[in-house]
Amino acid sequence: MVKIHVLDEHIANQIAAGEVVERPASVVKELVENAIDAGSTRIEVAVEEGGLQSIRVKDNGSGIEPEDCETAFYRHATSKIGNGRDLFQITSLGFRGEALPSIAAVAKVSLTTASSDDGRGRRLEIEGGKLTASEDTAHGRGTEMTVRELFYNTPARLKYMKSIQTELGHISDAMYRMALAHPGISFTLQHNGNQLLHTLGNGDLLQVIAAVYGTSAAKAMLPVHAEDPDYRISGYVSRPDWTRSNRNAITTIVGGRYIRSNGLNAAIMRAYHTLLPINRYPLLVLKLDMHPSLVDVNVHPAKLEVRFSKEPELYQLVEQVIRKALLGENLIPRPGRET
Ligand code: ADP
Ligand code: MG
Numbered sequence: 001m002v003k004i005h006v007l008d009e010h011i012a013n014q015i016a017a018g019e020v021v022e023r024p025a026s027v028v029k030e031l032v033e034n035a036i037d038a039g040s041t042r043i044e045v046a047v048e049e050g051g052l053q054s055i056r057v058k059d060n061g062s063g064i065e066p067e068d069c070e071t072a073f074y075r076h077a078t079s080k081i082g083n084g085r086d087l088f089q090i091t092s093l094g095f096r097g098e099a100l101p102s103i104a105a106v107a108k109v110s111l112t113t114a115s116s117d118d119g120r121g122r123r124l125e126i127e128g129g130k131l132t133a134s135e136d137t138a139h140g141r142g143t144e145m146t147v148r149e150l151f152y153n154t155p156a157r158l159k160y161m162k163s164i165q166t167e168l169g170h171i172s173d174a175m176y177r178m179a180l181a182h183p184g185i186s187f188t189l190q191h192n193g194n195q196l197l198h199t200l201g202n203g204d205l206l207q208v209i210a211a212v213y214g215t216s217a218a219k220a221m222l223p224v225h226a227e228d229p230d231y232r233i234s235g236y237v238s239r240p241d242w243t244r245s246n247r248n249a250i251t252t253i254v255g256g257r258y259i260r261s262n263g264l265n266a267a268i269m270r271a272y273h274t275l276l277p278i279n280r281y282p283l284l285v286l287k288l289d290m291h292p293s294l295v296d297v298n299v300h301p302a303k304l305e306v307r308f309s310k311e312p313e314l315y316q317l318v319e320q321v322i323r324k325a326l327l328g329e330n331l332i333p334r335p336g337r338e339t
Contacts, residue, residue: 010129013075013105014154020102023161024051024150025170027107030099031145032178035059036185036256037080037092038143041201045175046190050167052150060142063115066122070134072111073126075101089292093257105129106157108148114139128153172196173248176212177258180251180285183208209236209285213249217242217283222328224286226321231314232289233321240272240326243280253287254295259306267315271322286318
C-alpha cells in the first residue's frame with residue numbers, strides 16, 4: 001500500500017507559515033519589505049490591537065498587474081528571481097515567494113492594487129488560503145494589503161501570542177529598523193489610531209535616527225565612512241557618553257536589510273573597548289554595502305542572519321572605522337608620536 005504522498009498546497013502553506021509568520025511583526029516586516037521592493041517612496045502602516053486584530057500596509061509602489069494578483073499568493077511565486085544564478089546575486093529583500101501564501105494561510109487577507117495610473121485596479125479576498133472574492137476596482141497606483149485576525153484558524157499559535165504591548169513592541173522594532181535602513185522612503189506607523197513613527201523620506205539618516213530615538217540621541221551621533229575594495233561602510237555611531245542598557249539600538253544593515261551578526265556586534269564592541277561603562281551599549285546605525293556575491297542571504301527563512309565571504313576583513317574594517325570616528329572626537333588618548 002502506498003503510504004507516502006505529496007502534501008497539498010494548502011497544508012504546505014500552513015507549515016511554511018509556521019516558519020515565516022511567527023507573530024504580527026513578521027507580517028508587518030514581510031508586507032513592508034514587499035512595498036520597498038516595489039519601489040515605493042511612501043509606506044503607511046496601521047495596526048490594531050498589537051496587529052492581532054488587523055495590519056494594514058499601504059504603498060505607492062509599482063502595484064501588481066491584475067492578471068498576477070492570484071499568482072502572487074501561490075507558493076514559490078515571485079517576480080524577483082528567475083533562475084538559480086539569480087540566487088547568488090540577490091538585490092531585492094524578498095525572493096522566496098513564501099510570504100503572501102503563508103500569511104494568507106493563517107489570516108483573512110484583502111489586497112487592493114493597481115499597476116498603472118489609470119485607476120483600474122484589482123481587489124482580492126483570501127481567507128485561510130481560500131480565495132473568496134476577486135473583482136476589478138478603482139485604485140490609485142500602488143498596493144494596499146490588510147491582514148485581519150491573524151492565526152484565527154491556528155489556535156495553538158494564537159495561544160502563544162503575548163500581550164498587545166509586547167506584540168506592538170516587536171512591530172515598532174521592525175518598523176524602526178526598516179526606516180533606518182531606508183531613509184529615502186517615508187514611513188508612518190499607527191497603532192489604534194495613534195502615530196508612533198513618521199519619517200520624512202528625504203534621505204537624511206540623522207532625521208530617521210531623531211524620529212526613532214529622539215533628537216538628543218541624534219545630536220550625540222558621529223558620522224562614519226570607510227571603503228575598501230570589497231566593502232563600503234557608512235552610518236552613525238554614538239559618542240561613548242551616550243549609552244543604552246542593551247544592544248537593541250545597534251542596527252546593522254546589509255543590502256538594505258537589517259541583519260543580526262554576532263561577529264559584527266563583537267567588532268563594534270571592540271571598537272568601543274574601555275570607552276563604555278560596563279554593561280552599557282552604544283547606539284549605532286551601520287550600513288554595509290558589498291557586491292551581492294560576497295554575502296549569502298539565503299541562510300534563514302526570515303533572512304535575519306547572513307553569511308559573509310570575507311568575514312575577518314569586514315570585521316576589521318568595521319572596528320577601524322568606528323575607532324577612527326571616536327578618535328577624531330579626541331575621546332581616546334592618542335598613542336605617543338613615534339620618533
Ligand atoms: P517575494 O517577496 O519573495 O517575491 P511574496 O510572497 O512576498 O514573495 O510576494 C509575491 C509577489 O507578489 C512578489 O514577488 C511581487 O511580485 C508581488 N507583490 C507582493 N507585494 C507587493 C507590493 N506591495 N507591490 C508590488 N508587488 C507586490
Ligand atoms: Mg516578499
